[in-house]
Amino acid sequence: MARARGTDGSLLASLPWTLLALAFALLPHVPYLPAWITAALLTCAIWRYSIEVRRKPVPPALLRASLALACFIGVLYTYNTISGVGPGSALLAIMAALKLLETRQRRDQFVLLFIAIFLVMSSLLREQYLWSLPYLVIGVVLIMTAWLRTAADDLEPLRRSLGTSSRLVMYAAPLALAMWIFFPRIATPFWAIPIDTGTAVSGLSDTISPGDISALSKSDAVAFRVKFDGKVPEPQDRYWRGLVLHRFDGRTWSGISEPRISSGALRNLETLGEPVHYEVTLEPTRQHWVFALDIPYHWELDSTFLGPQHQLARVQPIDQRVAYRAVSYPDYRIDLELHPYRRGWYLEFPESRNPRTAELARSMRAAAASDAAFVRAVLTRFNEEAYYYTLEPPPLGSSPVDRFLFETQRGFCEHYASAFALMMRAAGIPARVVVGYQGGELNPMGDYMIVRQADAHAWNEVWLPGSGWRRVDPTAAVAPERVDAGRTGAMFDGSAAAWGLGAPSMLLHKLVLTWDAANAKWNEWVLGYGPENQERFMNWLGMDDPDWRQMMLTLVALVTGLTMLISLALMLRYRPPPRDRAAILYETFVRKSGLTPATGETPRVFAQRAQRESPLPATAVRSITDTYLDVRYGPPDAALLQRLESDIAAL
Amino acid sequence: MHGGSPLEKTPLGKDAGRQALERARASLGKIILDKDQQIALALACLLARGHLLIEDLPGLGKTTLAQALAKVLGLSYRRIQFTSDLLPADIVGVSVFRRDTGNFEFQPGPIFAQLILADEVNRATPKAQSALLEAMEEHQVSVDGETRTLPIPFFVVATQNPADQIGTFPLPESQLDRFLMRLALGYPNAENERELITGEDRRSMLESVAPEMTAEILVTLQQDAAKAHMSEHLVDYIQALVRQTRESPDIEIGLSPRGAQALAAAARAHAFVERHSGVFPDDVQAVFAAVAGHRLKPAGDTSFRSPAEMCQHVLDSVAIP
Numbered sequence: 001m002a003r004a005r006g007t008d009g010s011l012l013a014s015l016p017w018t019l020l021a022l023a024f025a026l027l028p029h030v031p032y033l034p035a036w037i038t039a040a041l042l043t044c045a046i047w048r049y050s051i052e053v054r055r056k057p058v059p060p061a062l063l064r065a066s067l068a069l070a071c072f073i074g075v076l077y078t079y080n081t082i083s084g085v086g087p088g089s090a091l092l093a094i095m096a097a098l099k100l101l102e103t104r105q106r107r108d109q110f111v112l113l114f115i116a117i118f119l120v121m122s123s124l125l126r127e128q129y130l131w132s133l134p135y136l137v138i139g140v141v142l143i144m145t146a147w148l149r150t151a152a153d154d155l156e157p158l159r160r161s162l163g164t165s166s167r168l169v170m171y172a173a174p175l176a177l178a179m180w181i182f183f184p185r186i187a188t189p190f191w192a193i194p195i196d197t198g199t200a201v202s203g204l205s206d207t208i209s210p211g212d213i214s215a216l217s218k219s220d221a222v223a224f225r226v227k228f229d230g231k232v233p234e235p236q237d238r239y240w241r242g243l244v245l246h247r248f249d250g251r252t253w254s255g256i257s258e259p260r261i262s263s264g265a266l267r268n269l270e271t272l273g274e275p276v277h278y279e280v281t282l283e284p285t286r287q288h289w290v291f292a293l294d295i296p297y298h299w300e301l302d303s304t305f306l307g308p309q310h311q312l313a314r315v316q317p318i319d320q321r322v323a324y325r326a327v328s329y330p331d332y333r334i335d336l337e338l339h340p341y342r343r344g345w346y347l348e349f350p351e352s353r354n355p356r357t358a359e360l361a362r363s364m365r366a367a368a369a370s371d372a373a374f375v376r377a378v379l380t381r382f383n384e385e386a387y388y389y390t391l392e393p394p395p396l397g398s399s400p401v402d403r404f405l406f407e408t409q410r411g412f413c414e415h416y417a418s419a420f421a422l423m424m425r426a427a428g429i430p431a432r433v434v435v436g437y438q439g440g441e442l443n444p445m446g447d448y449m450i451v452r453q454a455d456a457h458a459w460n461e462v463w464l465p466g467s468g469w470r471r472v473d474p475t476a477a478v479a480p481e482r483v484d485a486g487r488t489g490a491m492f493d494g495s496a497a498a499w500g501l502g503a504p505s506m507l508l509h510k511l512v513l514t515w516d517a518a519n520a521k522w523n524e525w526v527l528g529y530g531p532e533n534q535e536r537f538m539n540w541l542g543m544d545d546p547d548w549r550q551m552m553l554t555l556v557a558l559v560t561g562l563t564m565l566i567s568l569a570l571m572l573r574y575r576p577p578p579r580d581r582a583a584i585l586y587e588t589f590v591r592k593s594g595l596t597p598a599t600g601e602t603p604r605v606f607a608q609r610a611q612r613e614s615p616l617p618a619t620a621v622r623s624i625t626d627t628y629l630d631v632r633y634g635p636p637d638a639a640l641l642q643r644l645e646s647d648i649a650a651l
Numbered sequence: 652m653h654g655g656s657p658l659e660k661t662p663l664g665k666d667a668g669r670q671a672l673e674r675a676r677a678s679l680g681k682i683i684l685d686k687d688q689q690i691a692l693a694l695a696c697l698l699a700r701g702h703l704l705i706e707d708l709p710g711l712g713k714t715t716l717a718q719a720l721a722k723v724l725g726l727s728y729r730r731i732q733f734t735s736d737l738l739p740a741d742i743v744g745v746s747v748f749r750r751d752t753g754n755f756e757f758q759p760g761p762i763f764a765q766l767i768l769a770d771e772v773n774r775a776t777p778k779a780q781s782a783l784l785e786a787m788e789e790h791q792v793s794v795d796g797e798t799r800t801l802p803i804p805f806f807v808v809a810t811q812n813p814a815d816q817i818g819t820f821p822l823p824e825s826q827l828d829r830f831l832m833r834l835a836l837g838y839p840n841a842e843n844e845r846e847l848i849t850g851e852d853r854r855s856m857l858e859s860v861a862p863e864m865t866a867e868i869l870v871t872l873q874q875d876a877a878k879a880h881m882s883e884h885l886v887d888y889i890q891a892l893v894r895q896t897r898e899s900p901d902i903e904i905g906l907s908p909r910g911a912q913a914l915a916a917a918a919r920a921h922a923f924v925e926r927h928s929g930v931f932p933d934d935v936q937a938v939f940a941a942v943a944g945h946r947l948k949p950a951g952d953t954s955f956r957s958p959a960e961m962c963q964h965v966l967d968s969v970a971i972p
Contacts, residue, residue, distance in 0.1 A: 600967045602932040634928030635880045 007052050007104065015052055017146035018109045018116075019045050022096055024142050025119035028135065029089050032126065034078050037094050040071065044097035059101050068098050085125045092119055109150045116143050130515075130522040141165045171570070174562050182555040184548035185531045204242055204289070204435055204456055207254040210393070210400050213414045213435075217391050219453035220512075222283055223437055224291060225520050226449040229277035232442065237330040239294040239459065239471065240451060242436035244309035246345050248425075250353025251400050253418065253433050258288035258313035259305045265334075266306060271297060273331030281323045281523060288313040291436055291451075293328035294471065300325045309432070310334060321523060336468045338430060346430030346463065349422055354401040357419065361426035371429050371464055378423055379477040382416065385409070389416075389479035416474040417458040430463035434471070446517030582631040582641060589624055589648050592616065603629055616651060624648060668872050671864035672924070675723045678863055682719045682856055683712055684843040689834055691924050692941050693720060693808075697869075698876040699920035701831020701913070702787050702807040704772075704945065709812060711836045715853050717768040717808040724869055725862035726765035727802070731783075733775035735818060739782035743792040757794060762786050765802050765866060769809040773819045783807070784826050804869055824904075824948065831913055832941035835959075872923075879919040880929035887972040888932055889915055892939065895969045896947055902961065904948040917942045932971045939966055 022045070030038055051058060059067075071094045079087040096115040103109060120139040124132060144165030145158075152161070205212065224240075245253035276293060290304050290312040301324035303315040314322075338346075351358065364381075368374035388410045396403045401419050404411050411419075417433050424431035438457035440449040459473040538546045543554070590597060590606075593614040597606045607625035611618040627644045631637060672694070679690045693716065696703045705713045714730075721728035731742060744760030761767065762783070769783055786792050787807050791800045809830065811822070827833070839847060847853070864872075889911060897905030906914070917938040922930040943965070944958035955961040 598967070599970050600936075602936055602971060604931070604933045629931050629933075630928040633880075633882045633885055633931050 007055055007058065011103070011106070011109065012052055014106070014109060014146070014150040015049060015103075017149045018103075018112050019049065019100075021113060021116045021139075021143045021146040022100075022119075024139055025116035025123075026093055026096075028123035028126070029093060029119065032086060033090055033093060036074065036078075037090050037097075041093055041097040044100045048100040048103065058104060061102075064098065064101055067101070068095070071095075071098065085122065089119065089122045092122065106150050110147070113143050113147050113150070116146075128527055130519045133526075137169060141169055144168055171566050174566065175559060178558045178562055179555065180529075181534075181537070182551055182558060184551045184555075185529070185534045204285075204287070206243065206287070207252050208245060208414050208418070208433060208435055208458055209252040210396050210404070210411070210415055210418065213412055213456045213458055216453045216456040217412065221453045222516065222519075223285075223451045223453050223455065224280050224282040225516075225523075226281075226440065226451065227279045227447070228449070229279075231276075232449065233276055233293065233330055235439065237294075238439050239434075239457075239473075240291045240437040240440070240455075241294045241296065241311060241434060242289045242291050243313075243434075244307070244311050244461075245433040245435060246309075248349050248418075248422065250350040251398070253421075255309070255311075256307065258315075259307035259311075260315055262305050263308040265308050265310050266297070268335045268337075269295065269297065269310070269329075270333040270336070271329040271331070272333065273329060275327050275329050277325070277327050279323060279325045281321060281520070282318060284320055285318045288315070288317055290314050290318070290324070292326045294330065294436075295332045295334065296326055296328050298327040321527065323528065333468045335463065336466070338463055338468075343430055343463075346432055347425050347428065349425045354399050354422060356399075356402045357405055357422055358426035360405070361423035364423075365427035371427075371462075374427055374429070375424070375462060375464075375472060378420060379472070379474060382420075382474050382477040387411075387416075387478050389475065413475040414458045416478060417460050420460050420472065420474040424460070424462050432461050432469075434459050434461055438473075441513075443513045443517050443520075445514050446520050448517075448520060450513075450516055580632070582628060582644060585641075585644050585648050586628045586632070589628070589651070592648075592651050593621070620647065620651060624651075668864070668868045668875070669926075671868050672872055675863040676924070678723045678860060679716075679719055682853060682860065683716055683836075684846060685839055686712075686716075686836060688937070689716070689836055691921065692832060692834055692938060695876075695917055695920035695924050695938060696832045696941075697724070697804070697806050697920075698873050698923060699831055699916040700804070700873055701917065702809070702829065704809045704811060704827070704830040704833040705836065706811045706813050706833055707836045711838065712853070713808075713810040713836060714768060714770065715857070716836065717766065717810075718857055719860065720806075720808070721766040721768075722857055722860050723863050724766075725865045726804070726806070726869070728766045728768070729761035729764035730768040730770060731761045732770045733772050733779065735774055735776060737775045737779040739779055742779065742782045743786065743794055746795050755795070757797075757799070759799075762792060763799075763802060765804055765806065767805075767807045769807055771812055772809040773811045773821050775820065777820055780820065780822065780826065783809075784829050787829050802866075804866060804873065824946075827945045828907075828909065830945065831917055832938070833945040833958075834941055876920040876923035877916070879922045879927075881915065881919060882929055884972045885918075885930050885932070885935070886915075888935060888969070889918070891969045891972070892935070892965060895965050896943065899965065899968070901950050901953045901955070901964065902947055903950045904946075906943055906946055910943065910946045913946075914938065914942045936966055 022041075026033075026038070026041060048058075050056075058064075072091070075087055075090050075094060076082060079090065081087055082091060092115060096112060096119070099108065099112055099115065103112060117140070120136065120143070124136075141162070142165075145161045148161040148164055149158075204216070243255055243258075245255040247254045275297060278293065280291065282291065290299070290301060292299060292312050295310055296306065296312055299312060301314060301322065304312055304324075305315075306312055349358075361378075364377055365374045368377050386409055389412070390410045391412065393404075393411045393415060394408045396408065396415075400415075401422050404415050405419050414433075421431040421433050435456075435458050437451045437455040438459070439455045440451040442449050457475070459471060459475065461469040462472055463469050535546070538551070543550065546554075586603070593610045593616055595606070595610055595614055597603075601609075603625050607621050610616060610621045614621070624644065624647050627640055627647060631640045631644055634640075676690060676694060679694075680687060683690060693703055697720070705716065707713055717730075718728065720726075731737075740760065742760050742762050744758050744763070746755040746757050748754075749756045767783075772780060772783070782792075786801060787805075790805060791798055793799070812819075838844070893906045893911045893914070896902050899905070914935065918930050918934045921934040921938050925934065927934060940959045940962035943962050947958065947961060949955050949958075949961050953961075955964065
């Protein structure tokens with residue numbers, strides 16, 4: 001038994017390749033996997049390799065079995081389940097690590113490489129980025145190379161293994177493309193992949209507490225991209241409305257749950273000015289909120305409704321990237337009448353939590369001539385007194401608004417919005433907090449606008465008799481450049497020097513924009529190739545209203561045809577065993593002679609025939625044949641090969 | 652043996668050996684007319700340290716070729732005429748009692764020469780044949796329990812008359828294998844036959860012919876020939892040929908691994924004789940019939956008129972890599 005577990009170093013040559021392929025397959029999973037799994041895989045890889053180096057036996061079966069059980073329980077404990085992408089890939093990864101420990105033969109390595117292929121594929125279940133395609137190609141080539149190096153009896157040159165695997169992938173590419181284009185796409189897939197709803201996706205949540213948005217402000221992740229049909233709205237009009245919050249407990253703002261039926265809020269909307277038409281591609285948020293330019297008037301997204309506070313939401317959470325067209329009016333009036341019951345919503349606040357703020361608001365209101373004047377006074381206070389806009393505000397205690405207004409005086413948009421709304425309410429003016437994105441950067445490379453998580457913003461709406469809900473952005477009073485240029489712009493314009501960033505980061509910024517433009521195209525053309533695009537493409541191909549049977553038949557016919565074509569091409573291209581340069585050159589010579597050598601006809605015999613029957617000069621035929629024989633059958637001689645090349649070229 | 656020959660003063664350089672080989676070849680060509688190929692093959696066989704079987708009708712110059720080879724190459728030569736009453740002792744020698752010394756003294760047989768002509772080898776009994784073939788194989792003979800080494804180089808040219816059927820013992824296939832090559836000389840063309848009729852008698856020509864090299868030079872040449880460059884492609888070719896002899900439905904018994912080795916060695920020596928930079932496919936093709944012809948057994952229902960035709964058939968069906 002001990003004998004059977006022994007290793008003899010025979011895998012030393014191929015094992016590093018298997019490990020490399022496995023590591024590469026694991027790469028996209030690492031950020032999602034618990035650290036202990038990555039650590040276990042690394043440990044097992046090093047352990048197994050040192051076993052091979054020292055020709056030690058692999059660990060006993062009992063140890064391996066108990067490790068497997070422990071790891072299984074570990075995955076179960078970490079995820080509380082074993083179904084879904086996360087636990088599934090974790091199990092796959094940990095089992096690959098354990099399989100390493102019982103790898104004794106080439107056959108076991110093949111199993112490992114199979115697992116690597118599954119790992120590479122399962123990374124696509126999470127997300128398909130632009131770099132997923134090169135990653136896939138490189139991954140498959142690498143795994144195939146490891147495969148070839150495991151299968152090869154003797155050590156063939158690495159270049160040949162790499163060449164073979166690249167070629168194999170190349171042969172498969174047309175098939176993959178055909179399947180991608182013609183495989184029937186169905187709006188709701190037959191299968192549903194359980195997505196890890198638990199994993200954090202950066203973005204706005206349903207509630208806002210101090211520090212929520214400033215945490216987002218450091219994320220460069222794209223929230224959504226917008227393509228405008230005509231003129232792009234001015235920076236001060238780029239308020240992307242998300243959710244509206246009206247409940248305040250002294251610290252956290254929350255709102256109603258997302259609407260599931262139409263609220264009829266459009267009836268309370270009076271549009272002024274020109275509409276803006278645009279298309280939004282929203283990255284997955286795992287939330288229901290659908291972002292639109294203030295204020296949305298029309299939208300084309302299924303089961304999406306407008307809430308009573310003019311916020312848009314979809315019934316199913318946005319788990320995958322969606323694209324929708326929308327129409328908004330930057331100039332508008334809403335809710336000229338406010339129902340007393342609703343009015344109560346917008347005036348409520350816990351009196352005890354932030355007493356100093358309430359007191360200040362009341363005294364300021366008393367000093368002001370009107371509600372509007374009071375609003376202006378508060379904004380002026382934010383502007384003129386020592387309030388600062390900062391990405392890293394100091395922590396606030398249990399009376400956050402008091403502490404912010406009177407002590408720290410440093411905050412991010414949610415601090416100002418929160419304080420402003422509270423002051424309005426204390427003075428008897430209905431107010432609420434709107435959360436969404438503000439700004440957006442036009443990408444000149446792709447002629448569209450990128451809105452990032454860093455553009456997340458909170459602002460206020462106050463209700464004044466006669467004018468309805470009016471947007472007020474207290475952050476703009478403190479840091480006007482935040483609103484005018486957007487956070488990203490601010491970072492790279494005026495404050496760039498303060499950040500210690502110079503020209504190189506401008507170049508970097510340009511690169512980032514280019515990369516994003518490529519990503520947008522990728523999303524549009526590759527990932528966006530769904531049922532509609534497919535149908536459009538089929539119509540363009542001349543297939544009117546194809547049903548899935550027809551498409552399946554087309555696919556089968558196409559794949560069969562392509563396979564035959566590729567096989568035929570390979571057959572025609574096939575030449576027995578490796579051919580060297582001399583043989584290729586000689587073939588050129590034979591072609592130029594216009595004759596075909598018979599099977600078993602030696603170059604000399606052929607040369608005699610060629611001297612008689614071909615138009616080539618007899619002396620050249622003779623000397624080329626002699627040189628060829630010397631090059632191919634004599635000892636290696638680079639000079640002779642060169643001569644053969646020039647002689648044949650001179651024909 | 653060749654005391655006083657001017658050759659002893661010639662330096663044993665590589666070029667000297669090469670030139671001696673060229674001269675020997677030219678000299679042989681003057682005696683045996685219009686048989687360049689056969690001369691090259693016989694020389695290649697010798698340089699590959701193989702033995703040669705010449706199978707042909709009487710009067711076609713078998714003996715002349717053997718004698719000329721011995722003479723030109725400067726080898727000691729003995730001829731053994733194989734008859735049905737030939738005994739092994741007639742070949743290897745006997746120990747005779749010397750009365751003056753009171754001891755048995757070994758009287759070496761004709762086998763103790765560098766070049767043996769075993770004439771009409773199929774007319775002797777298998778027992779006598781075996782004595783010769785054992786000597787060829789072992790490079791030594793055992794007489795009265797004592798092992799005696801044969802001279803170096805040691806080269807057997809055996810002849811066989813294919814027309815003789817009555818009272819002959821044709822060599823079995825297993826013994827034919829001992830010969831590296833089997834050659835047929837064939838009739839000379841009209842012009843050369845005229846030359847034979849009118850010109851100088853070959854026998855007297857042989858007496859006047861001068862040796863062109865020594866046994867020592869021949870041994871160095873043998874070593875050089877074994878080193879002829881053989882590329883991977885050519886090994887592929889030899890393997891493909893061997894595979895074809897085994898897989899062809901027209902051939903019952905294909906080439907053995909020893910046959911493949913023989914083919915490679917003969918091709919090397921031929922390339923050396925032809926002064927090629929390495930072993931060319933032409934060398935393999937040139938020696939193929941001579942090396943493989945007597946080793947292959949055609950299938951019963953095939954219509955090859957001769958072994959040569961069968962060999963040509965194999966060559967014509969294998970592509971040259």
